[in-house]
Amino acid sequence: MTFVSRRTLLKSAAVLGAYGTGLAVMPRLSQALTATDPIEIEALTGDVPLDGKQATRGVMRYGLAGQPSTDPSPPILRAKRGETFKAQLINRLDEPTTIHWHGIRLPNDQDGVPFVTQPYVYTGDRFDYAFSPPDAGTFWYHPHCNTLTQMGRGLAGVLVVEDDRDPVFDGEVVLNLRDFRLGSDSQFIEQFKPRDAAKTGTFGTLRTANWQPEPRYDVPTGGLVRLRIVATDVTRIYNLRLNGAEAQIIAIDGHPVPERRALDMAVVSPGQRLDLAVRIADSEGAEMVLEDIRPSTPKVVARFRAVGSSLKRNLGDLGPLAVNAGVEADLSNATEIPLLLSATAENSARDSICGSIGYSFWAINKVPYPGDTPDPTAPIADLKLGQTYLLNVENVTPHAHPIHLHGMNFKAISSNKREVQPLVSDTYLVLPDEKVQLALVADNLGDWVFHCHIIEHQKTGMTGYFKVT
Incomplete structure (x- = not known):
């Protein structure tokens, strides 16, 4: 992966400004988070037995500072809907990293995407995240930096947002x-x-x-x-x-x-x-x-x-789960945005939002990110706060693509391949040759990444972002 120099990042940090003052976050398993829980999340490298034969070297994992555990898998983090969630990332890897809070609607500067919402967190550095999850449910957290290697070697954990109104299970x-x-x-x-x-x-x-x-x-x-x-x-x-x-x-x-x-x-x-x-x-x-x-x-x-x-x-x-906010789309005044998911002829390496793995295979609207345009890092589209949009996603490839949107939710409206439920979601699996309409209300200011979550597809071109102003 191509890394930008620390000097360049210091300049970008000055432009991006401060990114929260929270200290730490979250206990494991059944404990509930409160705003004062001083827990720090470490990104670590070590030897871990995975296959039951012998230890695998160079495993990347998350751990809770000061809380040794015999379980090497990433801690299950728990938060309360609407309550302050504070996490301090401590980077003990030999390379930069970040944390993206997958599926959480949060302020843009807490989204964890380097060069889009925050600078790198370098080896030995710390970064504070703070937000109040507005939705209850099952979410997760992972890096958005050297993603294929870091996620592939283990950096991916579960974040549960609880609501006291949910039914009690045994x-x-x-x-x-x-x-x-x-x-x-x-x-x-x-x-x-x-x-x-x-x-x-x-x-x-x-x-x-x-x-x-x-x-x-x-x-x-x-x-x-x-x-x-x-x-x-x-x-x-x-x-x-x-x-x-x-x-x-x-x-x-x-x-x-x-x-x-x-x-x-x-x-x-x-x-x-x-x-x-x-x-x-x-x-x-x-x-x-x-x-x-x-x-x-x-x-x-x-x-x-x-x-x-x-x-x-x-x-x-079993009673009903607590209701989350829906997507109250005004379809009669929606602006349509075409989004063609396609392959592209193999090209020289291009830097995606999270770096390059040396190839370009995939594209959105026939342009791999960043593309051959007057502004190669321009957004897919500029969205206006509060307005409704219809994402007309068409997959013309023979492979499925789980498309993920940061920071906002959408709702499936129609598909040419199957009957769709009006599910609120942040990730939709677009089938081969499928045309799907996803309704989106641009309700969160900032630059929000939109990409295939098959990470090789993301890093070889099927990436972009929406700008909400």
Whole structure:
């Protein structure tokens, strides 16, 4: 990746101004965040056993300063809707990094994108993030710097935003799904192959949930469990099926679904999240299995074992989730924006928003970022605060693209390939040859990145941003 010099960044920092004065943030697992929790997030490099054979060198991970843990997977961070969330990133990597809070509607200068919203956080430096999450649900956090390597080597964690009005479950399991690319000696191999980057992307060799192959979790017999699933992988699209238990989809990408439905098979692509209400089997010792059935041979993602006497709960007992803000689009006055997702002839390396991996394969509106235009880093479109826009996204490639928008939400309106629910979301999986309309209200000032979340596609051209003024 091409890095800009510290001198240049110091100049840009002077232009960008201050980026918050908060100190620290968030406890693990069941603890709730308050505005005074002094917790710091460290970006670290170390040796971690991933495949059960021997330690993998050079794993990048997040940890909580002053809170040693035997669990090497990234901490599950928890915040309260509407309450001040403060995080201080301490960079202990040998290269610059940042944190992007995926799916959170926040001030632009807290979004964690170098050269767009903030300067690099260099080795040994700190950076303060502070915002109040306006929506409850399942979100996540990851770097937006040397993204393919840093995310590929482990920097991706789950952020849960809680609301006291949500129904009470008998248990909760959070699954951070991702691959690692390891060789037979348990060490990292090349993160991508150019021929694969020009297609679906390069898949990992070791599948994990919470950095473990096929982990097993104990859950209360006959109880209602909230299963929060986050696809933090840089490439893999999951087709998930749960065997041995009843389950309903209750939220997608952090937002409650308009109508709950039984889980048959759910597609979860990089960047997306899926919340399930699972009714655990009544027999103690019964095993439930979450599988990925894509592309053909099912692979076990995680196992669940019923423990204790049956609680004899029923999915009908479960009340509604707290409502998040919707997308109140004025379609009668909407401005249409064409967004063509296309391949491009291989070109020389171009710097994307997060640097270059040496190739240009993908484009938005036939222009890889940055493109051959009078202003190669100009926004895709200039949006006016408060106005409604229809993003007319057309995928003319033979591959799917999970398109993610920073800082704002959209709502699917129509598709030529399938019936769409009016889901509020920040990430939409655009199928091959699909034309989809996404309604967007430009309700957040700033420069907001729009890109494919298959990271090889992002870094080889399928990237841009909207400017809201």
